[in-house]
Structure formats: structure tokens, C-alpha cells
Amino acid sequence: MIFNYKIPIFKYSLEDWDSKKSKILSLLETKFSSSEQIRQGYREQIENSHGLRNQPTTEVETDFYEGFTQNWKDTPHYKGDMIELLLPELRKLVEDSGIPPRYDATAMWYERAKKTEVHGVHDHGAKGISAVLYVELNDNQKGTRFYSEWGEDFALDLDVKEGDIIFFPCWLKHGGSKNTEDEIRTIVSFNMIRIRPEEDEWEPSDTDYQNFTVHV
Numbered sequence: 001m002i003f004n005y006k007i008p009i010f011k012y013s014l015e016d017w018d019s020k021k022s023k024i025l026s027l028l029e030t031k032f033s034s035s036e037q038i039r040q041g042y043r044e045q046i047e048n049s050h051g052l053r054n055q056p057t058t059e060v061e062t063d064f065y066e067g068f069t070q071n072w073k074d075t076p077h078y079k080g081d082m083i084e085l086l087l088p089e090l091r092k093l094v095e096d097s098g099i100p101p102r103y104d105a106t107a108m109w110y111e112r113a114k115k116t117e118v119h120g121v122h123d124h125g126a127k128g129i130s131a132v133l134y135v136e137l138n139d140n141q142k143g144t145r146f147y148s149e150w151g152e153d154f155a156l157d158l159d160v161k162e163g164d165i166i167f168f169p170c171w172l173k174h175g176g177s178k179n180t181e182d183e184i185r186t187i188v189s190f191n192m193i194r195i196r197p198e199e200d201e202w203e204p205s206d207t208d209y210q211n212f213t214v215h216v
């Protein structure tokens with residue numbers, strides 16, 4: 001090894017959490033009411049195409065895959081409202097991390113784990129910044145567990161509580177440990193990618209990846 005370097009993970013606690021929590025839960029309410037349908041879609045995706053098929057223990061409820069059948073830009077319906085609620089923390093992230101503007105949220109989804117359910121080790125792609133907001137997390141439930149790139153023998157359980165949001169590099173391997181509680185554990189996650197400063201909107205295409213040359 002030539003040298004060690006640090007991997008940035010930022011954590012913030014949302015202010016006025018009780019009020020924001022009820023707003024977020026009401027934004028997600030329509031999704032929760034079709035949870036069985038969403039779970040079934042997720043199972044099919046795991047079986048058919050996603051790399052998670054190698055992780056038989058992965059079993060959570062998520063609307064993640066809806067972005068593949070609809071336009072990520074407009075999906076999910078709660079993305080704009082959620083970003084609005086998170087603006088204070090996003091501004092703190094820009095200030096603390098020194099990341100240059102501008103980043104766009106390119107994908108957002110929620111995840112719910114019932115008792116015994118777990119989300120196996122995964123990452124969110126090669127570049128960008130990922131976020132996890134802990135919407136329902138009781139004192140005995142664990143948050144995200146991060147893993148070393150070189151194996152799962154080194155793991156870091158972040159000390160988080162409900163109402164916290166964390167930001168980390170997309171490529172950093174992580175997972176949601178088994179929910180040992182009767183209460184459901186709920187998170188909202190999203191990815192952000194840097195866009196060219198002169199662009200007002202990002203229209204993804206297969207050919208313009210060279211525009212996004214800055215890794216974070």
C-alpha cells in the first residue's frame with residue numbers, strides 16, 4: 001500500500017424533525033398503500049436481472065425499480081418535495097465538503113424493512129454522491145453499514161438516529177443490516193451527480209457521459 005486516504009461521509013440531523021417526519025410519511029403514504037405490489041416488483045427484478053440475485057438475504061420493500069420503467073427525472077412523485085425539505089442539509093453539505101456546484105438528484109427511492117429483513121451489500125454506481133435519510137429508525141435499529149472495497153471483513157456501523165441524513169460516495173459499498181425489531185425501518189435514499197455549470201437541465205443520454213468528467 002502506498003498511502004492511506006480518507007473516505008468522506010457527512011452526517012446531519014434535520015431540524016424540526018417531528019414536523020418533517022410527518023410531511024415525509026404523508027408524501028410516501030400512497031406508496032406504502034401499494035406495498036405488496038411494490039414488493040412483488042422488487043422480487044421479480046432481483047430474480048431476473050439485478051446483481052442482487054446473488055444476495056438471497058436481500059428482501060426489502062422499495063420503489064427503486066420504478067425509475068427504470070418510468071423517467072427517473074420525474075420519478076418518484078415525492079422527489080421535488082423531498083429535496084425542498086432537505087435544502088438546509090444540502091446547503092451544509094456544499095459548504096462543509098467544498099464540492100463545486102452543481103449537482104442534481106438523479107434518482108430517489110424509499111426502502112422499508114420489516115422484522116428480519118435485510119438489504120445486502122451493494123453500491124450505487126461508479127460516480128456521484130449518495131444520500132440516506134433515516135425516516136423511521138428506533139433506538140435499537142441499526143442504520144447503514146459500510147464495507148471496505150477490499151472485502152467484507154472490515155465494516156463500519158455508522159452511529160445514526162432517526163432524522164439524520166448521511167452523504168457518501170456512490171461507489172462505497174454498504175448495506176442495511178437485519179432489522180431485529182418489530183417496528184418497520186424506513187429510509188429514503190437518492191443519488192446526486194455533477195452536471196456542467198452552464199447546463200440548466202440534465203438530459204441523460206448514452207453519448208454525453210464525457211460531460212460528467214469529475215468524479216466525487
Ligand SMILES: [Fe+2]
Pocket residue numbers: 122123124174189
Ligand atoms: Fe444503498
